[in-house]
Amino acid sequence: MTITTRKAAIGGLAALSAALLLAGCASAPEEGGESSGGAAASDFVPCMVSDSGGFDDKSFNQLGSEGLEKAAKELGVEPIKVQSDAETDFAPNLTNLVDQGCNVIVTVGFALSAATIESATANPEVDYTIIDDAADADFDGKADADNIKPILFDTAQAAFLAGYAAADYSKTGVVGTFGGMNFPTVSIFMDGFKQGVEYHNTEKGTAVKVLGWDGTDGLFTGGFEANDTARQTAQGLIDQNVDVLLPVGGPIYQSAAAAIKDAGRDIAMIGVDADFTVTAPDVADLMLTSILKGIDVGTYDAVLAAGNGEFDPTPFVGTLENEGVGIAPFHSFEDKVAPTLQGELDTIKAGIIDGSIPVKSYLAG
Numbered sequence: 001m002t003i004t005t006r007k008a009a010i011g012g013l014a015a016l017s018a019a020l021l022l023a024g025c026a027s028a029p030e031e032g033g034e035s036s037g038g039a040a041a042s043d044f045v046p047c048m049v050s051d052s053g054g055f056d057d058k059s060f061n062q063l064g065s066e067g068l069e070k071a072a073k074e075l076g077v078e079p080i081k082v083q084s085d086a087e088t089d090f091a092p093n094l095t096n097l098v099d100q101g102c103n104v105i106v107t108v109g110f111a112l113s114a115a116t117i118e119s120a121t122a123n124p125e126v127d128y129t130i131i132d133d134a135a136d137a138d139f140d141g142k143a144d145a146d147n148i149k150p151i152l153f154d155t156a157q158a159a160f161l162a163g164y165a166a167a168d169y170s171k172t173g174v175v176g177t178f179g180g181m182n183f184p185t186v187s188i189f190m191d192g193f194k195q196g197v198e199y200h201n202t203e204k205g206t207a208v209k210v211l212g213w214d215g216t217d218g219l220f221t222g223g224f225e226a227n228d229t230a231r232q233t234a235q236g237l238i239d240q241n242v243d244v245l246l247p248v249g250g251p252i253y254q255s256a257a258a259a260i261k262d263a264g265r266d267i268a269m270i271g272v273d274a275d276f277t278v279t280a281p282d283v284a285d286l287m288l289t290s291i292l293k294g295i296d297v298g299t300y301d302a303v304l305a306a307g308n309g310e311f312d313p314t315p316f317v318g319t320l321e322n323e324g325v326g327i328a329p330f331h332s333f334e335d336k337v338a339p340t341l342q343g344e345l346d347t348i349k350a351g352i353i354d355g356s357i358p359v360k361s362y363l364a365g
Contacts, residue, residue, distance in 0.1 A: 047102035051109030067299025090115035104306035120145040153318040156192030156361035158325040163196020166244040167208040176237035178219035180249025230255035275328035290328040
């Protein structure tokens with residue numbers, strides 16, 4: 001990632017103010033509903049550019065693709081998707097889609113922030129939706145072009161629940177996390193996870209340690225690929241007696257799962273973005289839970305609105321309250337966790353929603 005793109009991505013994320021969150025967020029996307037016609041016609045073209053990892057990453061690119069496909073099917077049109085294998089693909093891919101007459105373009109991931117802003121500014125007649133970034137490189141609290149709709153997720157809230165569950169489940173008293181790169185949309189998972197473990201320690205008198213994230217910095221592989229670096233990073237945590245592991249960064253979970261399977265002892269994993277028990281059944285037996293982001297629902301809602309001539313650039317921020325984030329069921333771990341755990345999580349969730357249990361993140365302060 002170049003310095004320019006990195007600045008735009010981080011700036012776009014950090015500049016979204018609390019006032020915008022409280023006063024400017026769109027209502028929660030709703031699934032279902034009939035197309036009302038509007039701009040939806042055979043010549044409406046919804047499109048998408050992926051980040052690295054591809055549309056079959058079992059995570060955010062795949063969820064975005066599913067949302068696009070669902071909206072396109074309901075509108076009765078054919079979507080166009082282009083995959084990015086490197087940062088240098090972003091701008092050419094966007095130009096390609098504009099040249100193909102796309103009416104709405106969804107860019108999946110904060111890494112596309114700079115390219116999205118540039119393309120949207122140059123093509124005001126095209127609607128843009130960006131996942132996981134506020135598209136606010138000039139730090140003024142709003143997207144840098146009026147035709148960009150940010151879709152963001154305060155995943156720290158859901159990760160808090162997952163961290164509490166991890167601490168409650170842990171037998172070794174050591175849990176761990178690592179990420180692809182130290183960007184806000186990655187570290188927000190790690191922030192919430194750490195806070196949830198600490199809350200368990202306070203409430204239950206435990207002393208569960210979190211390795212891999214200290215609240216500012218931690219373990220990162222330098223990318224979002226399933227490779228030996230990711231595997232060795234996971235192995236380093238396993239060697240320190242971790243028995244719950246949260247890898248944050250698309251396909252890097254595959255490397256973590258491989259290290260866990262070779263460990264010869266019980267280690268649970270926590271997924272991100274999607275319910276890995278459903279989307280990645282090959283690792284279902286390892287999954288304690290997953291931290292969910294409604295990327296598919298948010299994408300579906302934005303594309304459908306554009307297709308009906310009702311595009312709304314107001315940012316959507318997913319929370320526990322509007323069900324934009326959450327955690328997956330325990331599935332095969334249902335009989336392995338404490339029978340009281342789900343009730344405790346329900347109480348904590350209610351406390352986060354009503355504000356009595358604060359969860360800090362770059363989106364919430």
